[in-house]
Amino acid sequence: MKRALLIALAAVGLMAAEPPPAPDRPLPDSAQEARARALFADIRCVVCQHEAIADSPAGMAADMRRLVREEIAAGRSDGQVRNDLVRRYGDFVLFKPPVRAGTWLLWFGPLAILLAVAAGLLMMVRRRSDETPALSPDEESRLADILAVEDNRRDPDAKASDH
Amino acid sequence: MAAWRRGTRPRDACNVIVELGSFALILALGLSVLQVGLAAAGRMRRSPVLAGGAQGAAIAAAACVAVAFGALIFAFVVSDFSVSNVAANSHTDKPMLYKVAAAWGSHESSLVLWCLVLTVFGAALARGRNLPFGLKASAVATQGVLGVLFLAFAVFTSNPFERLNPAPFQGQSLNPLLQDPALAFHPPLLYLGYVGFSVCFSLAVAALIEGRANDSFWPAWGRWVRPWALASWAFLTVGITLGAFWAYYELGWGGWWFWDPVENASFMPWLAGTALLHSAVVTERRGALAGWTTFLALLAFTFSMLGAFLVRSGVLTSVHAFAVDPERGLLLLAILGASSGAAFALFAWRSPRLKGGGQFAPVSREGALVLNNVFLTAACATVLLGTLYPLILEAAKGATISVGPPYFALTFTPLMAVAFLILPAGPLLAWKRGDLKGVGQRLAVAAGLAILVALAGWMAFEPRQALSAAGIGLGGWLILGTLAELAERIRLFRVSPKESLRRARGLPLGAWGTVLAHAGLGVFVLGAVVETGYRVEAARTLAFGETVTSGRYSVRLDGVRIVEGPNYLAEQGRLTVTLTDGSAPRALTAERRFFPAGGQTTTEVGLDFRGLDDVYVVLGERGQTAAGAPGWSVRVWWNPWARLIFLGPAIMALGGILSLLDRRLRLGVGKRKAAA
Numbered sequence: 046m047k048r049a050l051l052i053a054l055a056a057v058g059l060m061a062a063e064p065p066p067a068p069d070r071p072l073p074d075s076a077q078e079a080r081a082r083a084l085f086a087d088i089r090c091v092v093c094q095h096e097a098i099a100d101s102p103a104g105m106a107a108d109m110r111r112l113v114r115e116e117i118a119a120g121r122s123d124g125q126v127r128n129d130l131v132r133r134y135g136d137f138v139l140f141k142p143p144v145r146a147g148t149w150l151l152w153f154g155p156l157a158i159l160l161a162v163a164a165g166l167l168m169m170v171r172r173r174s175d176e177t178p179a180l181s182p183d184e185e186s187r188l189a190d191i192l193a194v195e196d197n198r199r200d201p202d203a204k205a206s207d208h
Numbered sequence: 209m210a211a212w213r214r215g216t217r218p219r220d221a222c223n224v225i226v227e228l229g230s231f232a233l234i235l236a237l238g239l240s241v242l243q244v245g246l247a248a249a250g251r252m253r254r255s256p257v258l259a260g261g262a263q264g265a266a267i268a269a270a271a272c273v274a275v276a277f278g279a280l281i282f283a284f285v286v287s288d289f290s291v292s293n294v295a296a297n298s299h300t301d302k303p304m305l306y307k308v309a310a311a312w313g314s315h316e317s318s319l320v321l322w323c324l325v326l327t328v329f330g331a332a333l334a335r336g337r338n339l340p341f342g343l344k345a346s347a348v349a350t351q352g353v354l355g356v357l358f359l360a361f362a363v364f365t366s367n368p369f370e371r372l373n374p375a376p377f378q379g380q381s382l383n384p385l386l387q388d389p390a391l392a393f394h395p396p397l398l399y400l401g402y403v404g405f406s407v408c409f410s411l412a413v414a415a416l417i418e419g420r421a422n423d424s425f426w427p428a429w430g431r432w433v434r435p436w437a438l439a440s441w442a443f444l445t446v447g448i449t450l451g452a453f454w455a456y457y458e459l460g461w462g463g464w465w466f467w468d469p470v471e472n473a474s475f476m477p478w479l480a481g482t483a484l485l486h487s488a489v490v491t492e493r494r495g496a497l498a499g500w501t502t503f504l505a506l507l508a509f510t511f512s513m514l515g516a517f518l519v520r521s522g523v524l525t526s527v528h529a530f531a532v533d534p535e536r537g538l539l540l541l542a543i544l545g546a547s548s549g550a551a552f553a554l555f556a557w558r559s560p561r562l563k564g565g566g567q568f569a570p571v572s573r574e575g576a577l578v579l580n581n582v583f584l585t586a587a588c589a590t591v592l593l594g595t596l597y598p599l600i601l602e603a604a605k606g607a608t609i610s611v612g613p614p615y616f617a618l619t620f621t622p623l624m625a626v627a628f629l630i631l632p633a634g635p636l637l638a639w640k641r642g643d644l645k646g647v648g649q650r651l652a653v654a655a656g657l658a659i660l661v662a663l664a665g666w667m668a669f670e671p672r673q674a675l676s677a678a679g680i681g682l683g684g685w686l687i688l689g690t691l692a693e694l695a696e697r698i699r700l701f702r703v704s705p706k707e708s709l710r711r712a713r714g715l716p717l718g719a720w721g722t723v724l725a726h727a728g729l730g731v732f733v734l735g736a737v738v739e740t741g742y743r744v745e746a747a748r749t750l751a752f753g754e755t756v757t758s759g760r761y762s763v764r765l766d767g768v769r770i771v772e773g774p775n776y777l778a779e780q781g782r783l784t785v786t787l788t789d790g791s792a793p794r795a796l797t798a799e800r801r802f803f804p805a806g807g808q809t810t811t812e813v814g815l816d817f818r819g820l821d822d823v824y825v826v827l828g829e830r831g832q833t834a835a836g837a838p839g840w841s842v843r844v845w846w847n848p849w850a851r852l853i854f855l856g857p858a859i860m861a862l863g864g865i866l867s868l869l870d871r872r873l874r875l876g877v878g879k880r881k882a883a884a
Contacts, residue, residue, distance in 0.1 A: 086613070087613075136610075152619075166581070
């Protein structure tokens, strides 16, 4: 009884869970199809959770894929296709946000952070080394003598293992 | 029906155990409060008796949370649907592994797991023998505060033992996407990593309170922090990899990392933790960078808490996120703000006074590790920016944007690529003052070979892409450069092989750990670059007997039948994979599973492991072939070198474990000097 119910439920579920989206029909021109696929990876399915239309099984994604293919077949450039999608769905549709006033921080932030962290750490190290006087010429030459001996240049770990 | 339910287990015993769990959780909260009070008082009065009491309270709190978590698992195992959490996430038909795993599949119960790890690690910290009195008492008090905050959150807002009256006859089951072996073990490992950083956090706070400009303090502190950082990092590495592997074969999208906000949430603590590991080496060996290491220790757990907030607050939508109401999210944000805010304020106040020892020239091991930290921190900040920016922009201007893989490919990837270029030089540089020319000579062979690897990669894969070939060279550079360092240490080819072997045996485990972790990273880079750059996808609607070709493989659909699983029904496609130039064909199955309990459908990917490559087959809906015959849509990916993506991090984690076992970390500073 339970099993029959399960099968019946599943049969209904498998067929009617979602009307199957129209199957993807690749473009006949393989160069155009390759361009379409490259675009799919960068365009977000607008009803999904962080999924590209290349990945999403949703009907909406299938519609968007068809739209992209149609536009490419009509001879439009990648940029024009993107612009068209943005006009329809907003910037949200692009996984690569446009560079404009509102996204400067997003795009140039990483570089700024890299420079800031580097400057901060450099200052920390500099301040520290200013506190100790530089080696005198005499000390420098003694150091050079010590370093000239191969054994003294080795890593302390390696040394520990040697003895 | 009622009789059948009663038949599963005597209700009274069940009720007692659930109530015991509920009580134990509240008791644990009380004990944590006691832990904070006793540790703080013990610290201020310098009383070993009070501090000993705090240790007892910490251990008792851990035991109580363990009892609570055990009771929760019990409720799931016996399917006690009078507990609302069980009713919402379990089902009598579910296999036992997923009944148990459901105990960390929801917000409420996974929070108990979080508290369990927090208190168990807190108890381990309280039992630590080598720590000086003041530092230990302060750390135990801090860990106790974290315990109080999270246990109070669990008890007052997310009680996992909340009852339903009347109890439903059947549960709503766990999201079938989560019913998967990799995902059953993914959260516990992830939490061991996330929450392990809490001990680093507590030790950092304690060091800020106790720390002084003392030459011997910071190396010792570095040695106490490192094992915790290493263990957390290794757990987190395995946890994240399991999650990526799950996404790879369970979602059926052919990819393994989507720069999904929740994936990023787990990646940020990992990046901060990796920076911490390296910075702590400098502090331990040379007493330098004390302030920076403390900062990173605070940062790593802050990112863990941020991750918990992002996943549980509902501000992000993701396949991995718990759907939870914003009110709890706000409370989590308050916990995050209070604990991290206080810690960073303490840092701002105290860190100018912190002074370690250790001068070093820019070109030195220390200098290389500082550079490593610059890049890792910038990369971590980039992930943070990419994850939070859409939220901030929407809140500030109402504009919605999406930040996805192309953004990270342009920002995160170049940062890491530069860091990887520098990486092999680091371990070869001497402490204090390195010899760049000497290092260059020692790496010349590895660099030459890496260029050959890049050229070979350029020739071997179609279509030819300069950037992917460069990536292959970079992966090769990491592996070869690391091996060059190993060869240098055992003086390979410069002394007799027997002597080299003796030296290899004599190398400390930590050195082997470094070699494995860096080489594992190279293995991962190779896999990630080749899979991303050269995977070939093909999709067609096939009638029985027809084939679809993807890269070097062709896949034939032989038939589809209905099979019955424990709690699902599936359409199972039988397919045959053959190499296009003719080798032994292999049969595999791919399924579409339907779970009646939740009404969901999932895909079960068919994977044919071919050496390092995967042939990845997804069975789709019924449809019509080009010729108009009835057929099934089949998507096939050829994922070259996909094996390395998951093998690399496993090697890295193994490296972390080896380093953890290093004798040096178990000895006190004084003892080590005596031993050497």
